[in-house]
Every structure is written in C-alpha cells, then in structure tokens.
Amino acid sequence: MAKTETSSTSTPAPLSRERILQTALRIADEGGLEALSMRKVAQELGVKAMSLYNHVANKDDMIDGIVDMVVRDIELPRFDLDWKTAMRRRALSAHEVLLKHPWAVMAIMSRINVGPAMLRYVDRTIGCLREAGFSWEMADHAWNAIDSHIYGFTLQELNFPIEATEYAETAESFISYIPPDQYPYMHQLSLYIIDGSYDGLHDFELGLDLILDGLDRLRESR
Secondary structure (H helix, E strand, O other), X not given: OOOOOOOOOOOOOOOOHHHHHHHHXXXXXXXXXXXXXXXXXXXXXXXXXXXXXXXXXXXXXXXXXXXXXXXXXXXXXOOOOXXXXXXXXXXXXXXXXXXXXXXXXXXXXXXXXXXXXXHHHHHHHHHHHHHOOOOHHHHHHHHHHHHHHHHHHHHHHHHOOOOHHHHHHHHHHHHHHOOOOOOHHXXXXXXXXXXXXXXXXXXXXXXXXXXXXXXXXXXXXX
C-alpha cells in the first residue's frame, strides 16, 4: 500500500499581542529601543504594519508591554523569608535580568508603567517592607534606595568604557596622568590595580548589603 504523503508546511501561529511583544523584545535586545518600530516588528512577523494595531495601540504600548515582560522575569519578594533575604534576592534577580536586556533600565526609569507584572512587582516589594515593620513612608524610601542602587549599578556596568580584563593595562597606560604629588590616593590605588593586588572590579552585592544593613538599623531605631 502506498504511503500517504503529508505536507511539512505548518500553519503560521495566529497574530497575537504576546507574539508581537516577543518579537519586539528580541528586536530591542538586539538593537535597543531605537531599532524598534511597528514596521520592523511587522516585517519580522511577515505581516502588514496595520495588522499590529489590532493588538497593540502604538509603539509606546509595545514598549510598555516588553518592559512588563522583562519585569515578569524578576524574582518577587517572598513573605516567608526574612525581609533582608527576600529583598536581597529580588535585587540580585533584577540586576541579572536587566543585564540581559540593556535597553530596559532606562525604559523602566523613564516611563510610568501600569502593566500587571510591574504592579505585582511593586506591590509585593512594598508589602515585604511593610510586613517587616517599615512605616509606609520608610517602605517607600527603602524601596527607592534599593532600586537606585540596582539601576545605577546596572547602567554603569552596561556602559563602563573598560572591560574587566583590561583594568590593569588601562591603569598602567593612564598612570602618567595622575602623578603622586598631585593625586596621591588615586595614584596609590592605581598601583594596587597594576600590580594585581586589587582587581578594581566594583561589587554589586557590597553596595546592596550596605544599603540593606543601613535600612535594618533605621527600621529598628524607628
């Protein structure tokens, strides 16, 4: 009996908001938000740009959507853990996730986002701090202090002009610009990096722990 030949051509997945946002996220990750447009997303999906408007209102709506997708991957604070442990895990997760999406830090900082993942993320963060005994005012200050460290450190890491493996070589090439008689402390620190006594790498967790320890003392004093 002859075998019936089946077609190997599969039907394309129907257009949806999730599919559009997944494509937009990939484009942003590869080229930044400046590479993102309705036309580019439509081209990647093999559809006309106008068809996207059945699922996303405009480019701003698309950006808000992919920001929410990024935030969705960040670990939420757990109420069954000590608050410092929960907030530390949240911060480490946020730093790791944001490094994978270099465009996202500025998008989070510069936009008002009311997506479900963002609202859940903020609500759980405030809730963790409130359940730990922080006042409403101090919970808000604490959350913003932690996030300022996350966003600032991540932006610096993403944009720092020197690769970690080149610190010693760079310090040696610039040592003549910082003579010891004019800049004694910078000069001495540079020598430590040049001779390998110190790698010069900044530590995200060190700054985070300083903030958490300080907030804990403030919480106890209040």
